[in-house]
Amino acid sequence: MSRAADRLKAVLNHLDPSLACVRASNTSGQTITHTYQPHNLRYTNDNDLLSLDQRLFYEKNGFVVIKNLVSKEDIDRFRGAFERICRREVSPPGLLVMRDVAIANSEFVPDQKAVTKIQDYQEDPELFRYCTLPEVLQYVECFVGEDIMAMHTMLINKPPDAGKKTSRHPLHQDLHYFPFRPVDKIVCAWTAMERITRQNGCLVVLPGTHTGTLKEHDYPEWEGGVNKMYHGVRDFDPELPRAHLEMEKGDTVFFHPLLIHGSGMNQTTGFRKAISCHYASAHCFYIDVKDTTQENIEEEVRQIAERKYGVTDAIRFQDTWALRGRLVKGERVSL
């Protein structure tokens, strides 16, 4: 290959999407177009699904939005399953139902108005179908490879803010919660279950922060209170540019676990719904978080497990993950 072509590839490998396609004139004056496939992309695997632009966008920004990925019919079914849980018609084992801190101690209301989010829906066949949708998994594979575990499942029902801004989710990195690595073999899929805007509290991301390290997290000092385990990055640079991800029903964002993100207040009267799953390569391995910034979340999980299930030190942080994780493609290797 010529030196010029080598140089060109070197430039492309530095991820400037504007250079992905290069036009040049040959000696007869005809225009020729070269498209180079960079070889050292770090965050995405070679695949036939993501365009080069989409790959370069993820490499640079740490997220990519795929429009209209999940069908309206499927989303309506997930909504139905969520409502059945709220009405207490079904109660899947292991499911965690969380109410907003602003209403946690108010009277019990048996409908979705009391529920801010449900976690660990892996034993609800209808909701878990989301994690196995081929249209979602084909993208997940581009990031984590073909042996895929669904590690953490959530349906978020962001309530109209009760006036104390508790409907916000502080800026955080999801890796803070995860005692497994390598970090680049984890990805979140998050699907809008309706139109999501700045008004009802869309996701807010700090593009490019996935290239940094895991930061120290703690409860933010918010006057109106903070929901349990809603830790935020302790010192984030308020000058960093933010992207507000406004999405339509069915649009899905895939994002890296180091990407700093959160969500704003819901200033509407509706409940803003999204369904998500964190996937990891089945080749990931557990780590001990002792003496790391993740010790504080490990301790909180331990306390909740103790209170909820009466277990003491018998269960390790990593066991809480191994029990909830489900294989969705390929072979279960080490998680």
Ligand SMILES: CCCCCCCCCC(=O)SCCNC(=O)CCNC(=O)[C@H](O)C(C)(C)COP(=O)(O)OP(=O)(O)OC[C@H]1O[C@@H](n2cnc3c(N)ncnc32)[C@H](O)[C@@H]1OP(=O)(O)O
């Ligand atoms: C496992 C880690 C997850 C990894 C996620 C990956 C990235 C995701 C980023 C996130 O979403 S982080 C936020 C994740 N949040 C959680 O995992 C919260 C899990 N929720 C719970 O464990 C329970 O819902 C909770 C302990 C908060 C309440 O349990 P119960 O439904 O049994 O509540 P109960 O009514 O018995 O109240 C028990 C205590 O909790 C308090 N409480 C209830 N809801 C609360 C709330 N929302 N915020 C704060 N405190 C709350 C309540 O006031 C009461 O306090 P006291 O003991 O002092 O009286």
Ligand SMILES: Nc1ncnc2c1ncn2[C@@H]1O[C@H](COP(=O)(O)OP(=O)(O)OP(=O)(O)O)[C@@H](O)[C@H]1O
């Ligand atoms: N002190 C803070 N610590 C941690 N996270 C914060 C803090 N203040 C705000 N956030 C979070 O920052 C994110 C972005 O907030 P921002 O105000 O840009 O967006 P918004 O509230 O969604 O929209 P709008 O700009 O229309 O109010 C939200 O996720 C919010 O929860």
Ligand SMILES: O=C(O)CCC(=O)C(=O)O
């Ligand atoms: O507000 C949301 O829907 C998502 C919040 C979030 O980042 C999370 O649950 O990990």
Ligand SMILES: [Fe+2]
């Ligand atoms: Fe998150």
Ligand SMILES: [Mg+2]
């Ligand atoms: Mg705001």
